[in-house]
Amino acid sequence: MQWLDARLPLPRLVYDSFVAYPVPRNLNYAYTFGGILALFLVVQILTGVVLAMHYAANSAIAFDSVEKIMRDVNWGWMLRYMHANGASFFFIAVYLHIFRGLYYGSYKAPREVLWILGVIIFLLMMATAFMGYVLPWGQMSFWGATVITGFFTAFPLIGDPIQQLLLGGFAVDNATLNRFFSLHYLLPFMIAGVVILHVWALHVTGQTNPTGVEVKSSKDTVPFTPHATIKDGFAMVVFLAIFAYMLFYMPNYLGHPDNYIEANPLKTPAHIVPEWYFLPFYAMLRAITFNIGPIDSKLGGVLVMFGSIIVLFFLPWLDTSRIRSTAYRPMYKIFFWVFVANAIMLGWLGSKPAEAPYTWLSLVGTIYYFGHFLIVLPVLGLVETPKRLPGSITEAVLAKSGGGGGGRPAGAAAAPDTKG
């Protein structure tokens, strides 16, 4: 090992990053989703590579090749359900990871680059998931692809050429399927690359923690191994258990029955809905039902939808509060939970048909979504009176555990119970 280390300091890198690396001692279970996401990226790549050995990216046989995997390939049903449900659980974990970042102010200086890399990963994930959903070539695959690539036609002049480039033609067809398969295979490795940058940036600035107070001395931290390893490991296994429950007992709960019907360009499904993880954004897209000056409703909707993610890039500079953790921001705490409820409501609205009460509710939700970032965060940081911050992480921890050195706080035992 020393021989290798002297020539290529890889063992040292691993040791410094995942063994000796100091982590704040007060991290809670909301901080375990980073590890869970890494695990799921690996699961998705491994199952995906094996599935690709059996899948045929040709519009004439794609649907049947997926069914071959389900019926005739050894453990094919498990691989395919793992991959499909794995995508959903990837998004569950990433949304929890993002909300944790929002709650504890993980995007604030000096972690802006870390946050922006995260948003890039999120965008890449969305692109990958969307293209992956097209591959089984069911009705929802086909019509989802038609609707989503149709967004680009909203842009004047460049819209149509962009759409034709994406589709490889004038409509979703074999050419589309082939390029989507190619990109679906490529993008996860790009995600893996950005993940490396994300983790690198994390290890430069260090983690945030529930108090939002930076690490001040070695008393504030514990070594990554064994403390964080075992905690992350436990959270991973609990998360995997929930995943296994869906995978083995209700693997089609998250899917749409129409996707078991082969794609048919001549039959439009009654309702075209995207996968659940896109629904909040889909709701915002459909919320704009009116023209704004020269911008017609379609372009308006598309701009709002893209804007809803682009606004995340500017989040570090939109939040004017110098307090990181929402735990010490009594007013923002309320707005944060309203924001969460609003995001869930938008998800529900995205699954509803575009009818009278739902469209204007979507509009209200959309206005709040942007209001949260563009009005609440800048203004609240200036007017809010935060609670008193603890002097250090250790002080906060000891204050909570009653000043004792050895006593285990009650909260630590309660946390995993509520989660499992």
Added chain:
Amino acid sequence: MKKLLPALLAAGLAFAPMGLAFAQDGQGPTENTAAEEAAVGTDASVEAAEEGHAATPHYPIRHPEQMDWSFAGPFGHWDIAQLQRGLKVYKEVCAACHGMRLVAFRNLDALGYNEDQVKAFAAEYTVQDGPNGDGEMFDRPGIPSDYFPSPFPNSAAAAAANNGAAPPDFSLLAKARAVERGFPTFVFDLFSQYQEAGPDYIHALLTGYDEQPSPEVEASLQPGTYYNPYFISGPALAMPPPISDDQVEYADGAPQTVDQYSRDVSAFMMWAAEPHLVERKATGFVVMLFLVVFAGLLFVVKRRVWAGTPH
């Protein structure tokens, strides 16, 4: 208490968005109605999803009754006798119009038939093979590696022979049909593991022909369609009542009623759509057991590791 908040954030969010988003489930496909042509060629832009639903009545008129299935729940298993009866119903009645192109005769060994029985069963079918040495296509008796032949050469021929509505293939139908459960039922489904919307729907549809439409519905029916309040995408469908009492003879003494036929063929179709269902659930039990025990052990170790460190 401070600790609880992030944990709640984790637990609450894990389920809430997931659950809420699934109202999307089960908006039915629309390949059966004669009135279906209207939807063909709809402009497939964003507006396609937004076209006026306001005046559309919601189908099905009646929700399917929830049945007891042997394959439901975490320890679900096939009722082999039922699958055999279902196969008989399919072969003698449904197969006249509906194909099952993804199921091979060799798969029937899962229904408790031995190799000779499967061979004999396959040989009852005539399959086109070829080209032979002379370049000619020829007919031969089926062998176990053949798939169930479809009754029509293509969907246009199927539609032409059936009043414009092609009878859907049976291979995946039990997974391709589900009536939307709505809030809050779909949240409960997460815990009751309700996954039988397909067979419930098929059973309800097959037994639902007897009812009389209300006068205003009756006036709106297309000629050549049959009223069925359980039909997922309209008041009536192009398929006439397909089966009647005593049409198929059961050797095992099961009642020869439409209700029983419908249960059996629905169960059979679930098997056809998901042949590894039982294997999946049995595997799942072992995996869950392992993960729960492993998580328990990890939790104990975690407490030991953190014992001296207030956090």
